[in-house]
Amino acid sequence: MKRRSALQTLASLPLAAPVSGALLGALGASAQAQAWPTRPIRFIVPFAPGGANDLMARSAAQGASQVLGQPVVIENRPGAGGTIGSEAAAKSAPDGYTFLISAAGVISNSMIKRNMPYKDSDLVPVAMIALAPSVILVAPNSPYKSLKDLIEASKAAGGLHFATAGTGSTPHFVAEMLNTRYGARLEPVPYKSGSESTTALLGGQIAATSEASIVSLNYLKSGKLRGLATTWVKRIDTYPGLATATEQGYPEIRIAHWAGLHAPRGTAPEVIEKMAAAIDAAMKSQAVQERLIPLGIQPIGGTRADFERFIDAERARLGATVKAAGMKED
Numbered sequence: 001m002k003r004r005s006a007l008q009t010l011a012s013l014p015l016a017a018p019v020s021g022a023l024l025g026a027l028g029a030s031a032q033a034q035a036w037p038t039r040p041i042r043f044i045v046p047f048a049p050g051g052a053n054d055l056m057a058r059s060a061a062q063g064a065s066q067v068l069g070q071p072v073v074i075e076n077r078p079g080a081g082g083t084i085g086s087e088a089a090a091k092s093a094p095d096g097y098t099f100l101i102s103a104a105g106v107i108s109n110s111m112i113k114r115n116m117p118y119k120d121s122d123l124v125p126v127a128m129i130a131l132a133p134s135v136i137l138v139a140p141n142s143p144y145k146s147l148k149d150l151i152e153a154s155k156a157a158g159g160l161h162f163a164t165a166g167t168g169s170t171p172h173f174v175a176e177m178l179n180t181r182y183g184a185r186l187e188p189v190p191y192k193s194g195s196e197s198t199t200a201l202l203g204g205q206i207a208a209t210s211e212a213s214i215v216s217l218n219y220l221k222s223g224k225l226r227g228l229a230t231t232w233v234k235r236i237d238t239y240p241g242l243a244t245a246t247e248q249g250y251p252e253i254r255i256a257h258w259a260g261l262h263a264p265r266g267t268a269p270e271v272i273e274k275m276a277a278a279i280d281a282a283m284k285s286q287a288v289q290e291r292l293i294p295l296g297i298q299p300i301g302g303t304r305a306d307f308e309r310f311i312d313a314e315r316a317r318l319g320a321t322v323k324a325a326g327m328k329e330d
Contacts, residue, residue, distance in 0.1 A: 034270065036096050036268075036270075036271050036274065037068055037069075037070040037096065037097070038070070039070065039097065040070055040071040040072070040073055040097070041064075041065075041068070041070055041071070041072045041073070041096075041097050041098075041099070042072075042073055042075055042097060042098045042099070043057055043060070043061050043072055043073070043074050043075070043099050043100075043101050043261075044075050044077055044085045044086075044088055044089045044092075044098065044099070044100050044101065045057045045074055045075065045076045045077070045078075045085060045101045046077055046078060046079075046082035046083070046084060046085025046086050046089075046100070046101070046103070046105070047076070047078050047082060047085070047103070048076060048078040049076050051194075051212075052132045052212040052213075052214045052215070052257045052259070052297070053101060053103050053257065053259050054074070054076065054101075055214065055292075055295070055297070056101070056129050056130045056132070056259035056292070056297060057074055057101040057129070057259060058074055059129075059130070059282070059288050059291055059292055059299075060072075060101070060129045060130075060259070060261070060279055060282055060283070061073070061074055062282070062288075063278075063279070063281070063282020063283065063285055063287075063288050064275065064278040064279055064282050066282070067277075067278040067281050067282060068274070068275075068278050081105050081109060081113075081166060081167075081168055081169070082103055082105035082106070082109065083105070083109055083113070083116070083117065085100065086100055086102070086105070086106055086109070086118065086123065087117045087118050089123065089262065089263075089264060090118035090119075090122035090123050090264060090265075091118065091122075091264070092264050093264070094263065094264040094265060094266030094267040094268075095267070096263075096267055096268060096271035096275075098263075098264065099126065099261050099262065099263050099275065100123060100261070100262040100263070101129070101259055101260075101261065102123070102125075102259070102260045102261065102262045103257070103258060103259060103260075104170060104173070104255075104257075104258065104314065104318065105168060106120075106123060106260075106262060107120075107311065107314050107315050107318055108168050108173075108318045108319075108322065109168060111318070111319055111322045111327075112167060112168045112322060112327050112328060112329055113168075113329045114328075114329055121265060122264065122265050123262040123263070123264065123265065124262060124263050124264075124265055124267065124272070125260065125261075125262055125304065125307045125308050125311050126260070126261040126262055126263050126272050126275055126276050126279070126304060126307065127260065127261045127275065127276040127279040127280060127301065127302065127303075127304060127307050128258070128260045128261075128279075128300040128301065128302050128306060128307045128310060129258075129259040129260055129261060129279060129283065129299075129300065129301070130258070130259055130283060130292060130297050130298055130299045130300050131232070131256040131257065131258035131259070131297070131298050131300060132212040132213045132214050132256060132257040132258070132295075132296055132297045132298070133212075133213045133230045133231055133232035133236055133256050133257075133296070133298075134170055134171070134174055134210045134211065134212060134213070134230070134231040134232070134255055134256060134257060135210060135211060135212075135213055135216035135220070135227045135229070135230050135231070135236075135242070136150070136174065136208060136209075136210045136227065136228045136229045136230075136231065136245075137198075137201060137208060137209055137210060137211060137216060137219070137225045137226065137227055137228070138150065138201070138207065138208045138225070138226050138228060139201060139202065139204065139225065139226070140223055140224065140225060140226050142207070142208075142226060144207075144208070144228060145226075145228075146228060146229075146248060147228045147229040147245055147248050147250060147253075148248065148249070149228075150184070150207070150208055150228055151178060151182055151183070151184040153207075154184045154185040154186050154207075155183065155184065155185055157185075158185065159185040159186070159187050160185070160186055160187065160206075160207040160208065161186075161187050161189045161205075161206040161207055162174075162175040162186040162187060162188055162189065162206065162207065162208050162209060163188075163189050163191055163196075163197035163198075163200050163201060163205075163206045163208075163209035164188045164189065164190050164191065164197065164209070165190070165191060165192070165193055165194045165196075165197055166190045166191070166192070167190060167327065167328070167329055168327065168329075169190075169194075170210065170212070170255055170256075170257050171188075171194070171197065171209055171210040171211070172188050172190070172327070173255055173318065173321055174210040174231060174253065174255060175188045175210075176188070176321050176324075176325035176327060177252060177253050177255065177321055178250075178253060179325060180321060180324040180325050181250070181252040181253070182250055182252075182253075186208070189206055194209075194211050194212070194215060195215075197209045197211070198211060198215070198219070198225075201225065202224065202225070208228070210231065212257040212296075213230070213236050213239075213257075213295075213296030213297065214257075214295045214296050214297055216296070217236070217238065217239055217295070217296045220239060220242070221239070227239075227242045229242070229243060229244060229245040229248055229250070229253070230242050230243070230244050230245070231244070231245050231253050231254060231255050231256065232244065232254065232255075232256045232298075233246065233254060236296050237293055237296075237298075238293065238294055238295075238296055239296065254317075258300075260307055260310075260311075261275065261276075261279060261307075263275070272304060273304060276303060276304040276307070279301055280301035280302055280303065281301070282301070283299040283300055283301030284299070284301055
């Protein structure tokens with residue numbers, strides 16, 4: 001029996017099926033994700049420079065840049081309660097080079113606004129960055145010395161004015177949590193920003209407001225304003241004398257000014273996991289902690305799964321407040 005040549009044997013084998021375009025695309029995307037990043041990355045901040053969200057974003061960008069070996073640039077796109085910047089991120093190419101610095105509005109805006117230019121599902125959670133507890137503030141000559149004083153006085157007076165930074169802002173949620181959970185009668189007064197709210201409080205135009213710890217601490221330490229409570233689960237490390245709302249008997253007053261990272265839907269999972277790991281490493285670095293903690297900001301980090309659980313819990317809590325208070329767009 002004649003021995004077949006290698007060429008004859010090869011020729012007798014069935015031809016392989018052509019590789020589909022979808023499979024080629026998937027293989028290419030996987031290879032691209034493995035090589036990522038190969039150029040600068042953009043973080044869109046949906047607020048103006050200088051605020052708590054912006055400061056947390058810049059610390060995350062600097063730390064992630066060092067981990068990933070590529071520049072991470074900040075692009076501020078403020079307006080419409082964070083919707084303008086969030087829309088820009090949601091509609092960006094999901095190529096791993098654009099991310100959103102998210103805040104509570106990425107959860108609550110669709111609950112409150114009549115028209116949204118993007119869907120919640122157009123943005124996917126990546127990682128938690130940090131949070132700044134909110135502080136409930138009154139003027140230094142105010143008769144209210146505790147959170148209970150403020151709540152009881154609002155009931156007795158038939159209502160007190162409480163400044164907010166607009167519908168759906170963290171101060172608005174603070175006021176409505178006090179109203180719907182504990183029977184306070186605080187009338188939210190919307191201002192354009194937290195700085196305007198603080199000015200109104202200093203001028204005696206309203207009874208109280210709340211503001212992020214990064215802003216509040218300067219007023220507290222100088223004696224220009226008095227803090228009644230901090231609204232997160234632990235006291236502020238750099239101002240430990242101020243009790244939490246929970247410690248004062250109001251455990252459902254739990255909210256903070258937080259910053260996280262979201263990506264456009266369709267971003268490769270490998271890229272998201274790499275970015276989450278970079279943010280976690282940045283937030284755990286000594287340099288970032290030494291920069292943020294003295295400002296009253298708590299670096300968080302963690303895994304993508306941790307952030308997803310946080311988002312789900314916040315959506316449930318904030319959604320309940322929106323429904324109970326009937327919060328709607330101005």
